[in-house]
Amino acid sequence: MSRESEADPSGEAVLPGTLPEALRAELVAFRRDMHMHPELGNQEFRTTAAIKERLEQAGLKPRVLAGGTGLICDIGDWTDGTPVLAMRADIDALPIPDTKADCAYRSTVPDRAHACGHDVHTAVVLGAGLVLADLHREGRLPRPVRLIFQPAEEVLPGGAADAIEDGVLEGVGRIIAVHCDPRVDAGLIGLREGAITSACDRLEISLGGPGGHTARPHLTTDLVTAAARVVVDVPALVGRRVDTRAGLAVTWGRIDCGHAPNVIPQHAELSGTVRCLDIEAWRQAPDIVVAAIDEVANLHRAKSEINYVRGVPPVVNDTDVTGLLRDAMVARHGEEAVESTEQSLGGEDFSWYLERVPGAMARLGVRTPGERTVRDLHQGDFDADEHAITVGVELFTAAALLDATTRTV
Numbered sequence: 535m536s537r538e539s540e541a542d543p544s545g546e547a548v549l550p551g552t553l554p555e556a557l558r559a560e561l562v563a564f565r566r567d568m569h570m571h572p573e574l575g576n577q578e579f580r581t582t583a584a585i586k587e588r589l590e591q592a593g594l595k596p597r598v599l600a601g602g603t604g605l606i607c608d609i610g611d612w613t614d615g616t617p618v619l620a621m622r623a624d625i626d627a628l629p630i631p632d633t634k635a636d637c638a639y640r641s642t643v644p645d646r647a648h649a650c651g652h653d654v655h656t657a658v659v660l661g662a663g664l665v666l667a668d669l670h671r672e673g674r675l676p677r678p679v680r681l682i683f684q685p686a687e688e689v690l691p692g693g694a695a696d697a698i699e700d701g702v703l704e705g706v707g708r709i710i711a712v713h714c715d716p717r718v719d720a721g722l723i724g725l726r727e728g729a730i731t732s733a734c735d736r737l738e739i740s741l742g743g744p745g746g747h748t749a750r751p752h753l754t755t756d757l758v759t760a761a762a763r764v765v766v767d768v769p770a771l772v773g774r775r776v777d778t779r780a781g782l783a784v785t786w787g788r789i790d791c792g793h794a795p796n797v798i799p800q801h802a803e804l805s806g807t808v809r810c811l812d813i814e815a816w817r818q819a820p821d822i823v824v825a826a827i828d829e830v831a832n833l834h835r836a837k838s839e840i841n842y843v844r845g846v847p848p849v850v851n852d853t854d855v856t857g858l859l860r861d862a863m864v865a866r867h868g869e870e871a872v873e874s875t876e877q878s879l880g881g882e883d884f885s886w887y888l889e890r891v892p893g894a895m896a897r898l899g900v901r902t903p904g905e906r907t908v909r910d911l912h913q914g915d916f917d918a919d920e921h922a923i924t925v926g927v928e929l930f931t932a933a934a935l936l937d938a939t940t941r942t943v
Contacts, residue, residue, distance in 0.1 A: 561927070568648065582625070677934075691845050729849065898922050
């Protein structure tokens with residue numbers, strides 16, 4: 535990699551660590567290969583091996599996590615015990631088909647797709663690590679940095695908890711991450727202090743009754759109606775039992791009930807998510823939601839079995855680390871490259887890291903400028919403008935250098 539000049543034509547100092555063209559092309563190819571070979575949570579063996587091999591080619595010493603997928607890698611000499619800056623990427627894919635047409639790098643695995651941009655996140659952290667490793671060899675990396683490639687972000691309660699248990703935060707003082715945002719143009723990032731995502735839990739319900747003939751619903755439990763009322767009434771009840779500003783919301787993703795038009799079934803299944811903007815309301819959510827389900831089911835004489843699966847709390851961005859990301863982006867691309875973003879109802883297990891150390895997540899723009907169609911997350915046609923990889927790498931390398939020069943501990 536070539537060394538950047540120490541000043542631009544205006545005479546101002548230039549921060550090192552920009553992305554060379556050859557490495558940019560390599561990272562795009564790496565991302566496309568990963569996109570073609572998506573792996574679900576805790577099954578990311580091929581992905582882990584590919585990351586490990588590339589880091590080792592750069593002379594680094596990555597360590598695969600105890601579960602066999604995911605890895606961490608330190609860059610620099612950690613001799614004085616100074617807390618390091620960690621950069622986290624998630625590496626798993628989603629269990630949905632890739633529906634992109636005329637795309638040379640669409641998924642080759644049936645019903646598997648990188649529809650949340652984790653391949654982009656991985657390329658960003660890998661690229662930042664390779665650039666920073668080069669700076670370290672040149673004696674221009676003031677403090678060590680840790681790369682975290684985490685498995686199973688999409689598997690509640692998230693692979694972050696296992697990674698933390700495996701010691702990935704030992705010695706870490708701050709942690710940063712990005713998440714693809716298809717509503718933000720490539721070249722920009724979105725930042726927010728405080729909560730930037732929401733809590734997310736999973737809800738699974740089984741309803742039961744004796745079943746019967748549709749001609750005589752009064753003699754049995756009308757289970758289809760009971761399931762329908764749970765779908766409609768539970769979200770309404772929940773929304774009236776907490777402060778509306780908490781944003782506690784139940785949304786259904788699946789309902790399975792019945793097989794014949796003239797038979798009242800004996801069994802129904804429903805599943806969905808519980809999301810919440812406020813962490814205190816999230817702590818109350820299981821009791822509130824379960825009580826509402828039982829009330830509606832009892833009203834219709836249906837027996838209910840409820841599996842409430844705790845997920846993740848909100849990602850709450852630290853003020854100082856958010857400022858670090860803002861300063862890093864401004865240093866690379868100017869004030870106009872940073873925009874404010876709203877709190878979303880999406881869940882992210884990056885929140886578990888922030889329960890332990892201060893950190894922040896930025897929204898990485900992946901929409902091609904001028905494109906009107908939004909290829910949303912968790913949809914089969916999702917794709918990203920690959921200029922976002924360059925932006926993410928240079929954001930992270932700048933953050934590492936600025937963190938080293940501005941933090942006293």
